Amino acid sequence: MPTCEYCKKTWTWKETIQKTTSLNPALSCPYCRQIQYQTKHSRMQMSMLPMMSLFPLILSIFVDLPTGVTIGFILLLSIFAFVIYPFFIRIGNEEESIIP
16 A cells, blocks of 8 residues: 655555546645655556456467356456555655656
8 A cells, every 4th residue: 555755654445546546646645635646666567457357368369268257357357456456556755757
């Protein structure tokens, strides 16, 4: 879970979801209201998480899986990715560009 660089308090799962699902890159701490930003490394990791949900499609190429099973696996992995997402978020005081 993210920990504020200013007040050192750890955000809850619900607070993290609420703050990170907006389009604004600035995340205000729910405790001290200071502006925080997701770190570059954290954003790179989080961009890979949705790809995990596509693993059943790749698997279905090699193993003859019924369509319903493939869709079920995709849904389960998507829900799993949504649940674990906040545990991998890291925040910092400064906004970092992904592009060097």
